[in-house]
Amino acid sequence: MREYFEPHSEGLCPSFYAAYTITKIRDAIPYLHAAKDCTLNLRCHISVAMLGKPLYTPGTTFCEEDSIFGGLTKIEHALRDIIIKREPKLLAVILGCGPLTINDNVEPLLEQLAYEYPHVKFISIKAGFNTKYEVEGAGEALKSLTKIMNNTANRHENSFNLIGFTNFDGRKYFEKTLKPLKINSTIVRNEGTNIDEIEKALKAKINIPTHIFSELPLKEMYENFAVPYVNVLPYGKDPFKQVIQEVEETTGVKVGSKLNLWENKIKRLKEKLRGKRVLIAASLGREINLACNCIALGLETVVYTCFLPNIADENIKYIRENGGEIYVERSVYETLMKGLDEDFDFIIGDWIFAPLALRKGAWFLSRISIATCDTPGYLGMLRLGEILAKRINSPARKWKTLAEKHKLFFDRIFGDNNWEGEGDEWRVLS
Amino acid sequence: MNGEFYREATITTSYHGICNVALSMKNTIPILHGPSGCFNYEIASLVISEKQGHHAFTSNLLATDLAYSSFDNLQKAIIDAYIKLRPELIIVTTTNVTELIASEQILDTVIEEVRREVPIPIVVIYGNTLNDNMYQGIDKALTILIENFAKEQQLIDNSVNIIGPVKGIYNWRADLLETIRLLKSTGLKINSIVPAGASIKDLEKLPAAQLNILMYPYDFGLTAAAHLEKEYGTPYICTVPYGVEDTIKFLEELKEFFPNLSKNIDRLIEREMRFWGGNLIDDLDISSYTIAGSPIAIFGMNTLIYGLTKVLEEDLWLSLKILGVKNKENPLLSKFYRKMKKKGARIIFEPSKEEIVDVLKENSPYIVFGSFIEFLASQEAKIQHFIPVSEPIRYFSSRYLDAPFRGIRGASYLLHRIWEETIKYVYSYAEIGEEESWELKFEEKALKHLIETLNKVPTFIRSKVKFAIENLLKKRIDKTKRKVCLEDVKWAIKESMKLKPK
Numbered sequence: 001m002r003e004y005f006e007p008h009s010e011g012l013c014p015s016f017y018a019a020y021t022i023t024k025i026r027d028a029i030p031y032l033h034a035a036k037d038c039t040l041n042l043r044c045h046i047s048v049a050m051l052g053k054p055l056y057t058p059g060t061t062f063c064e065e066d067s068i069f070g071g072l073t074k075i076e077h078a079l080r081d082i083i084i085k086r087e088p089k090l091l092a093v094i095l096g097c098g099p100l101t102i103n104d105n106v107e108p109l110l111e112q113l114a115y116e117y118p119h120v121k122f123i124s125i126k127a128g129f130n131t132k133y134e135v136e137g138a139g140e141a142l143k144s145l146t147k148i149m150n151n152t153a154n155r156h157e158n159s160f161n162l163i164g165f166t167n168f169d170g171r172k173y174f175e176k177t178l179k180p181l182k183i184n185s186t187i188v189r190n191e192g193t194n195i196d197e198i199e200k201a202l203k204a205k206i207n208i209p210t211h212i213f214s215e216l217p218l219k220e221m222y223e224n225f226a227v228p229y230v231n232v233l234p235y236g237k238d239p240f241k242q243v244i245q246e247v248e249e250t251t252g253v254k255v256g257s258k259l260n261l262w263e264n265k266i267k268r269l270k271e272k273l274r275g276k277r278v279l280i281a282a283s284l285g286r287e288i289n290l291a292c293n294c295i296a297l298g299l300e301t302v303v304y305t306c307f308l309p310n311i312a313d314e315n316i317k318y319i320r321e322n323g324g325e326i327y328v329e330r331s332v333y334e335t336l337m338k339g340l341d342e343d344f345d346f347i348i349g350d351w352i353f354a355p356l357a358l359r360k361g362a363w364f365l366s367r368i369s370i371a372t373c374d375t376p377g378y379l380g381m382l383r384l385g386e387i388l389a390k391r392i393n394s395p396a397r398k399w400k401t402l403a404e405k406h407k408l409f410f411d412r413i414f415g416d417n418n419w420e421g422e423g424d425e426w427r428v429l430s
Numbered sequence: 431m432n433g434e435f436y437r438e439a440t441i442t443t444s445y446h447g448i449c450n451v452a453l454s455m456k457n458t459i460p461i462l463h464g465p466s467g468c469f470n471y472e473i474a475s476l477v478i479s480e481k482q483g484h485h486a487f488t489s490n491l492l493a494t495d496l497a498y499s500s501f502d503n504l505q506k507a508i509i510d511a512y513i514k515l516r517p518e519l520i521i522v523t524t525t526n527v528t529e530l531i532a533s534e535q536i537l538d539t540v541i542e543e544v545r546r547e548v549p550i551p552i553v554v555i556y557g558n559t560l561n562d563n564m565y566q567g568i569d570k571a572l573t574i575l576i577e578n579f580a581k582e583q584q585l586i587d588n589s590v591n592i593i594g595p596v597k598g599i600y601n602w603r604a605d606l607l608e609t610i611r612l613l614k615s616t617g618l619k620i621n622s623i624v625p626a627g628a629s630i631k632d633l634e635k636l637p638a639a640q641l642n643i644l645m646y647p648y649d650f651g652l653t654a655a656a657h658l659e660k661e662y663g664t665p666y667i668c669t670v671p672y673g674v675e676d677t678i679k680f681l682e683e684l685k686e687f688f689p690n691l692s693k694n695i696d697r698l699i700e701r702e703m704r705f706w707g708g709n710l711i712d713d714l715d716i717s718s719y720t721i722a723g724s725p726i727a728i729f730g731m732n733t734l735i736y737g738l739t740k741v742l743e744e745d746l747w748l749s750l751k752i753l754g755v756k757n758k759e760n761p762l763l764s765k766f767y768r769k770m771k772k773k774g775a776r777i778i779f780e781p782s783k784e785e786i787v788d789v790l791k792e793n794s795p796y797i798v799f800g801s802f803i804e805f806l807a808s809q810e811a812k813i814q815h816f817i818p819v820s821e822p823i824r825y826f827s828s829r830y831l832d833a834p835f836r837g838i839r840g841a842s843y844l845l846h847r848i849w850e851e852t853i854k855y856v857y858s859y860a861e862i863g864e865e866e867s868w869e870l871k872f873e874e875k876a877l878k879h880l881i882e883t884l885n886k887v888p889t890f891i892r893s894k895v896k897f898a899i900e901n902l903l904k905k906r907i908d909k910t911k912r913k914v915c916l917e918d919v920k921w922a923i924k925e926s927m928k929l930k931p932k
Contacts, residue, residue: 012474013465013470036439037446040440041442044475059438062526067530075436077436101530134470333485351477
């Protein structure tokens with residue numbers, strides 16, 4: 001729920017999600033037309049999200065003068081310079097809040113540049129505060145990519161697209177499970193999507209979403225190019241089976257022969273994890289994916305999320321029917337307040353949840369540690385299950401006991417801003 | 431050209447500084463009038479770098495709100511912040527979007543209406559985000575807060591204020607603790623520390639001190655100290671105790687203000703020199719002779735650049751090749767920068783990330799001192815040795831309390847830290863592989879030959895050699911855009927050997 005105020009809202013900037021999506025495309029440069037520190041903030045966040053890969057995320061030096069006269073002259077010079085120096089195949093201009101406020105229209109400029117540089121593709125993404133939910137920035141970026149797709153009357157009978165973020169294993173798993181269907185395009189994938197893949201995306205017979213923000217591009221592709229899509233996310237047992245069923249119905253091809261490959265392993269993990277509680281407030285639009293996998297592993301699951309689009313309806317039903325709790329909450333502060341009253345064995349979330357996990361003696365998994373866990377289908381359940389099973393009797397319990405005994409828990413969760421109260425006083429006095 | 435029109439910024443803007451000040455204070459809630467994304471970047475970066483929960487409020491602006499009145503959201507946010515968290519002070523600040531739609535005066539008028547409903551002080555600090563950087567934001571916040579709250583007080587004998595320690599600045603805790611240790615050892619009383627851990631009361635009693643000590647005088651706090659001097663006659667000192675000489679100078683300067691403590695100060699200088707100075711000399715005779723004259727690069731704010739230059743160049747005998755000042759040149763340091771320029775150091779002000787990568791590739795310093803951004807840049811420039819010292823801190827840990835950069839103890843710590851990096855540097859066997867990125871296109875044999883040759887070059891000058899060869903090849907290929915052949919590579923290698931070091 002977007003309210004008029006939030007103590008510590010969970011969502012990042014939509015421009016971040018848009019830029020992050022573009023960085024997953026080979027030979028593509030995200031250009032940020034926004035205030036100068038937006039590039040810095042984005043860069044720091046994306047660098048970590050990309051695990052240290054060198055990135056190039058230039059941005060306009062948007063100053064007061066530009067806010068009156070517009071920054072088109074600057075952006076034109078910048079884009080021409082980048083094309084000459086970096087030779088990108090795709091230039092994605094992401095519009096931040098400032099240019100959106102003054103209505104800086106870059107479309108005519110991009111059309112002109114596309115005419116001059118036919119070997120470069122240009123797209124503009126309206127991110128900034130234009131989208132209602134932050135994670136929709138990624139959806140906007142994927143939607144903009146549909147503009148460079150080549151419309152074709154010839155569809156490959158036996159192929160499908162994966163729309164959303166997909167890691168290498170996830171792609172391979174889909175390839176195996178949906179045989180004899182083949183992957184046509186994966187937009188976008190961790191190893192980097194090729195531009196050709198995006199261009200030929202409309203050749204696929206069906207689109208499969210991998211994240212909640214896939215809804216925007218899926219609808220766009222359906223409405224404009226009549227490519228059908230699966231209306232459920234492939235996480236958790238029942239939703240994954242539903243995906244298989246929908247794919248079979250649409251394509252008329254029998255798939256899913258290797259569906260139960262790890263059924264026994266998952267059963268064993270389920271035994272181990274029975275009765276354990278997990279709190280998920282992960283952001284990045286992965287809460288539903290992770291929660292479905294947790295439910296499939298028999299965990300008592302509590303989810304706090306802000307964005308529940310229609311595409312996740314079946315998954316939400318699956319979570320609720322199996323005893324999971326879903327709360328719509330954007331505020332980290334409120335989530336922490338609620339989390340304080342309950343006991344958890346695992347907490348998955350932003351780094352601000354780590355002190356809460358220590359207080360509960362729970363094992364904490366950050367966004368980086370769960371990078372491979374929202375893999376679709378049975379593989380995802382297995383991955384997550386194995387990670388959690390290892391941490392059932394975690395060393396965090398020892399610290400909880402020690403900290404309680406010696407009164408070591410300072411108010412780090414709510415930050416009482418008292419640096420002297422953090423144990424430094426004795427040093428000062430000595 | 432690129433710096434003029436587009437760049438990858440290396441320092442955040444003023445609203446970050448203002449929020450940092452508010453979040454450093456006790457029972458103070460910042461309210462950001464802007465989109466939630468801006469707000470989240472600020473909070474997320476503080477949570478990560480300070481390893482502590484921070485919570486604030488935002489008016490959570492959407493594009494649609496601009497069409498109507500966005501001020502309703504702000505007013506409700508202020509009231510709810512008061513009801514929910516019962517703070518003693520609320521600081522309202524702005525981001526670039528809100529600055530486009532509302533001036534400072536309009537914002538003040540809007541807040542005036544809320545003041546009737548909320549019985550605590552609400553201070554409006556207009557960000558001026560499109561122009562000002564984080565340090566200017568901190569300076570502005572400090573000045574406004576002190577102007578608003580400082581009250582005439584009775585002087586307390588032998589007492590000082592410390593102005594400047596603030597969350598979000600690298601190593602502020604350790605540096606503050608070292609400063610406090612030095613001051614308390616002389617017998618001085620600390621009257622107020624602003625803004626870290628300060629409440630409104632701390633701001634009010636600022637004029638009770640006999641002297642103001644500035645932690646970062648060349649970047650922020652000076653305007654506030656000048657105000658205190660003008661209004662209440664409290665003098666201030668700008669000497670920053672970095673390195674042996676300046677620490678002694680700092681303590682000697684205290685003698686002028688507190689002649690009754692002269693004996694204590696003399697004793698402290700003697701003790702510091704005997705313990706930390708002696709410790710430093712013990713280490714200098716092995717390590718510093720080895721690393722003396724090695725080229726290094728520092729990136730940070732004016733105070734840090736000045737201070738670290740004192741330690742690294744004068745105490746530890748390193749050679750400063752690159753000084754990257756994250757903010758504008760401080761006129762008080764013009765003489766210092768001129769002197770460094772004469773010595774052959776390259777000084778860049780407000781550099782973009784691209785400029786940093788280029789300058790590092792060109793000069794190939796053996797250790798880079800900087801922030802998370804320079805860490806990324808040094809990785810791109812293939813410089814493996816890095817020591818974090820400045821902002822943005824992001825994923826570096828800045829909470830370790832025993833590692834100050836200040837005082838004679840700071841020089842001793844830095845020497846150990848550099849020595850650790852030196853060992854890594856000397857025994858680095860990293861090899862260039864085929865995955866190495868090249869700006870030019872090579873024929874297979876040519877690339878293989880070039881990689882083989884570069885792998886024979888010691889790691890600490892490899893990036894410089896690579897940069898020189900690439901530049902020569904670029905000139906040779908010029909506009910033909912053909913692939914680089916084996917002959918070209920052999921020629922470039924020979925030519926690069928003829929190049930004289932700059």
